[in-house]
Amino acid sequence: MAVFQARKWYSRSFSSLSSHPLHICVVGSGPAGFYTAEKMLKAHQAAEIDIIDRLPTPFGLVRSGVAPDHPETKIVVNQFSRVALNERCSFFGNVSLGTSISLAELRDMYHVVVLAYGAESDRILGVPGEDLKGIHSAREFVWWYNGHPDYKNLALDLKSTETAVILGQGNVALDVARVLLRPKRELAITDIANHALVSLEESCIRKVYLVGRRGPVQAACTAKELREILGIKDLYIHIQEADLLKSPADEEELKNSRIQRRVYELLSKAVTSQPSQPRSGQRELHFVFFRRPDKFLHSDNISGNVTGVCYEKTILKENGGSGKQSAVGTGQFEDLECGLVLKSIGYKSVPVNGLPFDNHKGMVPNIRGRVLSDVPGEHTFEKGLYVAGWLKRGPTGIIATNLYCAEETVASISEDLEQGLLTPSFPKPGREGLGQLLDSRNVRFVPFSGWEKIDVKEKADGSLRNKPREKIVSWQELLKVANE
Amino acid sequence: MSPPVSLDERQLTSVTRAGYLQGSCSRYLHPLILTISVAFSIPASPPMLLSSPTSSRASIPTLETLKISGGKKPRVSQHVIFGKHHPFSTTAAENEQKEKISVTFIDKDGEEKHIKVPIGMSMLEAAHENDIELEGACEGSLACSTCHVIVMDVDYYNKLEDPTDEENDMLDLAFGLTETSRLGCQVIAKPELDGLHLALPAATRNFAVDGYVPKPH
Ligand SMILES: Cc1cc2nc3c(=O)[nH]c(=O)nc-3n(C[C@H](O)[C@H](O)[C@H](O)COP(=O)(O)OP(=O)(O)OC[C@H]3O[C@@H](n4cnc5c(N)ncnc54)[C@H](O)[C@@H]3O)c2cc1C
Numbered sequence: 220m221a222v223f224q225a226r227k228w229y230s231r232s233f234s235s236l237s238s239h240p241l242h243i244c245v246v247g248s249g250p251a252g253f254y255t256a257e258k259m260l261k262a263h264q265a266a267e268i269d270i271i272d273r274l275p276t277p278f279g280l281v282r283s284g285v286a287p288d289h290p291e292t293k294i295v296v297n298q299f300s301r302v303a304l305n306e307r308c309s310f311f312g313n314v315s316l317g318t319s320i321s322l323a324e325l326r327d328m329y330h331v332v333v334l335a336y337g338a339e340s341d342r343i344l345g346v347p348g349e350d351l352k353g354i355h356s357a358r359e360f361v362w363w364y365n366g367h368p369d370y371k372n373l374a375l376d377l378k379s380t381e382t383a384v385i386l387g388q389g390n391v392a393l394d395v396a397r398v399l400l401r402p403k404r405e406l407a408i409t410d411i412a413n414h415a416l417v418s419l420e421e422s423c424i425r426k427v428y429l430v431g432r433r434g435p436v437q438a439a440c441t442a443k444e445l446r447e448i449l450g451i452k453d454l455y456i457h458i459q460e461a462d463l464l465k466s467p468a469d470e471e472e473l474k475n476s477r478i479q480r481r482v483y484e485l486l487s488k489a490v491t492s493q494p495s496q497p498r499s500g501q502r503e504l505h506f507v508f509f510r511r512p513d514k515f516l517h518s519d520n521i522s523g524n525v526t527g528v529c530y531e532k533t534i535l536k537e538n539g540g541s542g543k544q545s546a547v548g549t550g551q552f553e554d555l556e557c558g559l560v561l562k563s564i565g566y567k568s569v570p571v572n573g574l575p576f577d578n579h580k581g582m583v584p585n586i587r588g589r590v591l592s593d594v595p596g597e598h599t600f601e602k603g604l605y606v607a608g609w610l611k612r613g614p615t616g617i618i619a620t621n622l623y624c625a626e627e628t629v630a631s632i633s634e635d636l637e638q639g640l641l642t643p644s645f646p647k648p649g650r651e652g653l654g655q656l657l658d659s660r661n662v663r664f665v666p667f668s669g670w671e672k673i674d675v676k677e678k679a680d681g682s683l684r685n686k687p688r689e690k691i692v693s694w695q696e697l698l699k700v701a702n703e
Numbered sequence: 704m705s706p707p708v709s710l711d712e713r714q715l716t717s718v719t720r721a722g723y724l725q726g727s728c729s730r731y732l733h734p735l736i737l738t739i740s741v742a743f744s745i746p747a748s749p750p751m752l753l754s755s756p757t758s759s760r761a762s763i764p765t766l767e768t769l770k771i772s773g774g775k776k777p778r779v780s781q782h783v784i785f786g787k788h789h790p791f792s793t794t795a796a797e798n799e800q801k802e803k804i805s806v807t808f809i810d811k812d813g814e815e816k817h818i819k820v821p822i823g824m825s826m827l828e829a830a831h832e833n834d835i836e837l838e839g840a841c842e843g844s845l846a847c848s849t850c851h852v853i854v855m856d857v858d859y860y861n862k863l864e865d866p867t868d869e870e871n872d873m874l875d876l877a878f879g880l881t882e883t884s885r886l887g888c889q890v891i892a893k894p895e896l897d898g899l900h901l902a903l904p905a906a907t908r909n910f911a912v913d914g915y916v917p918k919p920h
């Protein structure tokens with residue numbers, strides 16, 4: 220109904236920008252969403268783009284994922300802000316696809332809908348005890364320390380144990396370990412959420428284990444992150460020297476990958492430059508290779524808290540002719556005591572109604588960004604529906620990856636426009652329609668100027684504490700400040 | 704729909720581009736050089752000082768001021784990265800004529816663009832001043848790899864100082880990496896580089912870093 224009204228309104232007052240505006244809605248304001256918007260604005264003078272996000276704040280994981288001690292990585296928001304301030308682009312915060320508005324409604328109102336809403340859930344291990352208290356996903360922990368409004372109250376106990384186990388050895392795992400181990404006065408001058416800083420200052424965690432199924436040759440992190448954690452002041456690093464032995468297959472892998480070579484070199488150097496024992500009370504980081512979690516352990520009392528992890532030792536086996544090696548169990552087991560477990564084994568996207576979705580992979584089936592229909596056996600595309608970013612490729616890659624990913628999606632849209640598969644000459648209500656629909660549902664969206672108010676307030680609050688910003692972490696306050 | 708951000712706020716964000724100290728966060732908090740940032744980069748802000756006589760060379764940070772503010776950042780160029788417009792390009796033009804080198808950029812379609820680059824300026828800044836589409840997501844603070852360029856001639860590549868560990872760390876993640884790849888924000892114009900040819904690696908883009916297998920076109 221609202222859509223109909225909007226259409227009527229639309230045909231009366233025509234946009235001044237172009238005789239045939241191409242209405243585009245991008246869902247998700249992370250790197251993929253913003254890069255898509257930027258490329259579309261450049262490629263199509265008639266494009267009018269609305270970016271919606273379920274949060275009142277833009278920038279996705281640049282705000283809620285990238286570590287607080289990586290301010291330089293977040294500089295990219297300057298570029299994204301310029302996109303948002305473009306006169307043909309609008310931001311609609313506090314608008315959630317699936318709750319405030321349905322996919323069908325969006326597709327009805329816009330010529331093109333690009334879904335770039337990331338990956339907001341977790342892969343699971345599927346081993347016994349995974350639901351015990353004291354076990355969290357890295358995503359939850361990261362959202363907590365980065366002040367995501369949904370996770371400000373995470374029940375995290377950092378005071379009852381000295382030992383944390385992090386499952387996974389990718390960059391997210393390293394971020395998490397660094398936040399746990401880095402001297403707190405160094406974190407105090409970042410944009411870390413205040414509740415997290417307070418908890419970390421009181422934290423008893425002194426020993427962190429980073430556990431991987433494969434060896435140092437296969438470690439999934441990058442040299443930058445590794446160099447950083449190895450460089451933490453007064454941190455004892457432990458790596459089993461025997462783990463560093465390389466097989467011919469390892470040598471072959473190293474030969475083919477610059478990244479793996481440089482990571483391996485850093486790890487080997489770290490071993491030789493360490494004393495054999497930590498001083499008493501010194502903080503410790505242990506890289507544990509060739510182990511896969513078999514089950515989580517707990518005490519018999521009723522607290523239900525995790526007390527350790529039982530691992531199976533693994534060896535590597537060549538994976539067909541791919542040159543890659545995967546871990547297989549050896550039947551030998553070993554327990555490691557700990558009171559906190561953070562699983563960093565991968566993010567996973569969630570579907571919305573009416574969207575073809577591969578539940579196994581946790582992403583949207585697509586070819587170069589065009590969403591494939593659910594019709595079995597056939598290669599048909601959903602007209603006007605595209606994906607970009609983590610929802611399209613799965614949860615890997617750096618911010619820049621989303622740039623190339625968005626370029627690919629925009630190229631597909633441009634091709635489809637050229638071939639007449641989309642119908643920009645058929646008027647659609649676009650922005651006006653969205654505004655009216657939200658209005659009729661009492662959804663009060665946050666425009667970019669609302670975010671700028673939040674931004675100003677956060678920076679002002681931060682400057683009082685020698686921080687670049689003090690993030691506002693409650694929904695209520697975010698909306699209050701944005702609407703002031 | 705004019706945003707309520709004060710000019711000061713904008714200056715703060717913009718200035719951090721130049722004043723970032725690698726490996727520390729404090730510089731992000733307290734950018735030291737506030738004078739240099741005039742309305743640029745954010746289209747909505749009025750170009751207040753563009754025609755003002757005070758916006759001359761005097762406001763350009765010297766290498767010294769940048770060193771203070773930039774600390775041990777591997778390379779700091781004499782110029783600050785601005786958006787496309789900056790207030791002092793004409794003022795400095797005459798006396799810099801001699802101190803410029805010729806650089807050719809080859810874009811993703813193979814088209815060449817010849818530009819003059821003042822000594823001391825990074826290739827990222829030079830590209831941006833000349834409307835060459837080189838990304839610079841982190842604005843020259845060695846944290847993104849989007850400014851990746853390929854030096855077309857090994858002899859020229861060898862004239863460059865070796866990349867630092869930090870640059871190599873970012874190059875690891877660059878798309879379409881080659882033996883003569885560098886980060887545009889770390890290549891600084893110097894006389895020996897006159898005649899430099901740089902290619903943007905777009906043509907060879909792929910998702911290799913992700914383990915993503917690109918589909919055939
Ligand atoms: C912990 C962590 C640290 C990282 N650190 C770095 C780093 O240092 N450097 C680097 O280059 N990369 C880093 N990355 C990777 C980088 O953040 C991702 O590649 C990138 O953010 C993915 O972009 P995206 O746009 O696909 O998703 P996201 O950034 O997740 O954006 C998705 C957006 O969609 C919104 N959304 C979700 N659901 C809905 C809905 N139903 N309706 C409307 N909006 C919705 C979300 O609020 C969010 O704003 C890191 C990733 C993580 C997880």
Ligand code: FES
Nearest residue numbers: 841843847850888
């Ligand atoms: S601009 Fe980011 S590394 Fe050069």
